[in-house]
Amino acid sequence: MTPSKQEILEQAAxxxxxxxxxxxxxxxxxxxxxxxxxxxxxxxASKIDLFFDVHREGMRxxxxxxxxxxxxxxxxxxxxxxxxxxxxxxxxxxxxxxxVVAQGVQMHRFGATTPAQRQxxxxxxxxxxxxxxxxxxxxxxARDDGSLAPDLDVSVAVxxxxxxxxxxxxxxxxxxxxxxxxxxxxxxxxxxxxxxxxRRRREAGQVKPGLPRRSGT
Amino acid sequence: MTPSKQEILEQAAxxxxxxxxxxxxxxxxxxxxxxxxxxxxxxxASKIDLFFDVHREGMRxxxxxxxxxxxxxxxxxxxxxxxxxxxxxxxxxxxxxxxVVAQGVQMHRFGATTPAQRQxxxxxxxxxxxxxxxxxxxxxxARDDGSLAPDLDVSVAVxxxxxxxxxxxxxxxxxxxxxxxxxxxxxxxxxxxxxxxxRRRREAGQVKPGLPRRSGT
DNA sequence: GTCTATATGGTGATAGAC
DNA sequence: GTCTATCACCATATAGAC
Numbered sequence: 001m002t003p004s005k006q007e008i009l010e011q012a013a014x015x016x017x018x019x020x021x022x023x024x025x026x027x028x029x030x031x032x033x034x035x036x037x038x039x040x041x042x043x044x045a046s047k048i049d050l051f052f053d054v055h056r057e058g059m060r061x062x063x064x065x066x067x068x069x070x071x072x073x074x075x076x077x078x079x080x081x082x083x084x085x086x087x088x089x090x091x092x093x094x095x096x097x098x099x100v101v102a103q104g105v106q107m108h109r110f111g112a113t114t115p116a117q118r119q120x121x122x123x124x125x126x127x128x129x130x131x132x133x134x135x136x137x138x139x140x141x142a143r144d145d146g147s148l149a150p151d152l153d154v155s156v157a158v159x160x161x162x163x164x165x166x167x168x169x170x171x172x173x174x175x176x177x178x179x180x181x182x183x184x185x186x187x188x189x190x191x192x193x194x195x196x197x198x199r200r201r202r203e204a205g206q207v208k209p210g211l212p213r214r215s216g217t
Numbered sequence: 218m219t220p221s222k223q224e225i226l227e228q229a230a231x232x233x234x235x236x237x238x239x240x241x242x243x244x245x246x247x248x249x250x251x252x253x254x255x256x257x258x259x260x261x262a263s264k265i266d267l268f269f270d271v272h273r274e275g276m277r278x279x280x281x282x283x284x285x286x287x288x289x290x291x292x293x294x295x296x297x298x299x300x301x302x303x304x305x306x307x308x309x310x311x312x313x314x315x316x317v318v319a320q321g322v323q324m325h326r327f328g329a330t331t332p333a334q335r336q337x338x339x340x341x342x343x344x345x346x347x348x349x350x351x352x353x354x355x356x357x358x359a360r361d362d363g364s365l366a367p368d369l370d371v372s373v374a375v376x377x378x379x380x381x382x383x384x385x386x387x388x389x390x391x392x393x394x395x396x397x398x399x400x401x402x403x404x405x406x407x408x409x410x411x412x413x414x415x416r417r418r419r420e421a422g423q424v425k426p427g428l429p430r431r432s433g434t
Numbered sequence: 435g436t437c438t439a440t441a442t443g444g445t446g447a448t449a450g451a452c
Numbered sequence: 453g454t455c456t457a458t459c460a461c462c463a464t465a466t467a468g469a470c
Contacts, residue, residue, distance in 0.1 A: 020239060022236075023328075037446085043453095077415075077417075106387065148416065148417055152409065160382075160407045163385065164377040165380070170383075171380075190377045192369065193369060194377060196414040197413040198297070200365055201418060203419060221435085243463075244462095253438080254437095254464090254465085255438080256437085258465070258466080260435095264465095
C-alpha cells in the first residue's frame with residue numbers, strides 16, 4: 001500500500017466517523033488531506049469504494065488485535081477475557097476505523113447498493129461474522145469446561161459483551177488527550193464489568209482475580 | 218399532538234433508523250406516508266426539526282419505561298436490574314426512535330449546526346445525560362449498600378451496561394416477527410449477562426477448576 | 435392541509451491540463 | 453499523480469394552486 005493511499009484511508013476514516021458516510025463529501029476528505037478530490041479519485045473509483053477500503057482495514061485491525069489473545073492458550077474463560085480486552089483496546093485505539101465498521105453493518109441491512117457493491121459489502125460482513133464467531137466459539141469452550149455461567153445463551157451473551165465494548169465508539173472521547181495507560185484502565189474496567197458482572201460476588205475464597213493484570217506502566 | 222403529526226414521526230423514525238439522517242430525504246419520508254413533502258413541511262420547518270422531534274419522543278419513551286422500575290422500590294441491585302430490563306424492553310420495542318436518539322448523540326459531537334439547532338440539540342443531550350444519571354445514581358446506591366462489585370468505576374460500568382443493551386439497535390432484527398415474549402426473553406438474557414457477568418459463579422467448595430477442555434459441540 | 439412546480443445549492447464523478 | 457473546471461443529478465425548501 002502506497003503511503004498516499006494509507007493517508008487517504010486515515011483521513012477518510014476520520015471524516016466518516018465524525019459525519020457518517022452520507023454527510024461526508026469527497027471534498028471534505030480532500031480538504032483534510034490538504035489536497036483536492038483529484039487525488040482521491042486517482043486511487044478510488046468512488047466514495048463507496050473508499051468507504052469499503054476503510055471498513056476492510058478496520059476489520060483487519062480487529063483480527064490482528066484479537067488473534068494473539070486467542071492463540072495464547074490458557075483456560076477458556078481467561079482466553080475469552082483476554083480476547084475481549086484486546087478487542088476493547090483495538091476499538092479505543094482505532095476508533096475511527098471501527099466506527100466505519102459499525103456503519104458498514106448498518107449499511108448492509110438497509111443501504112441501497114448496486115450488485116457489485118453488494119458483493120463487496122457481503123464479503124466484509126462475512127468477515128465481521130467470522131470475527132464474532134471467534135468469541136462465540138471461545139464462549140462455547142468456556143461453557144463446556146464449566147467456567148461460563150451455564151444458563152446463558154452463548155449467542156446473545158457474546159453480542160451483549162461485544163456491544164458493551166463497542167458502544168464506547170459512541171461515548172469515548174479520544175480527543176481528550178488519553179495516553180496508552182488511560183486506555184488500558186478503561187479497557188480493563190469495561191471487560192471486568194462484562195466478565196464478572198456488576199453484582200458483587202460473595203462466594204467464599206475469591207482466589208482468582210477477575211482478569212490477568214497487565215504489569216508495568 | 219395531531220394524529221397526522223404522530224404518523225409523520227413514526228415514518229420518519231423508520232427512515233432515519235434505516236438510512237440515517239443524511240441519507241434520508243424528505244421525499245423518502247413522504248413516500249412512506251403515501252403523501253408528498255408538502256404534508257411534512259406543513260408540520261415541520263425543516264428536516265432537522267423533524268429529526269429533533271423524533272429524538273425528543275425517543276427520550277420521552279425511555280424515561281416512561283424506566284421510571285416505574287426506579288420507583289418500585291426494593292434493594293438497590295434489584296432496582297438497578299429492573300431498570301436495565303425496562304430499558305432493554307424499551308430499546309427493543311421502540312428501536313426506530315431509539316436509533317434516532319443514538320444518532321442525535323453522534324450529531325451532538327460532530328454535527329455542524331446553526332446556533333438555534335445547537336440549543337435544541339443541547340437540551341436533548343442534557344435529557345440523555347439525566348437518563349444516564351438515573352442509572353449512575355442507582356449503581357452508586359448499590360455500591361453503598363454493598364451489592365455492587367466494589368472495585369468497579371460506577372461511570373464506566375454504567376456506560377458499559379447501557380452499551381451492551383443499546384448495541385442491540387445494531388443487531389436486533391425486529392422484522393423477524395417477534396412477539397412480546399420473545400423480546401422478554403432477549404431482554405432477560407442481556408440483563409443477566411450484564412448484571413451477573415458471563416463468568417460462572419461458583420458456590421463455596423466448588424472452586425476446583427478443571428483443565429481447559431476443547432470438547433466438541 | 436396537502437398538492438404541484440420550481441428556485442437554489444451542493445455533491446459525485448469525469449475530462450483534460452500540467 | 454495531482455490539479456482545475458465542469459457537468460449532471462439530487463435534495464432542501466419555498467410559492468402558490470386547490
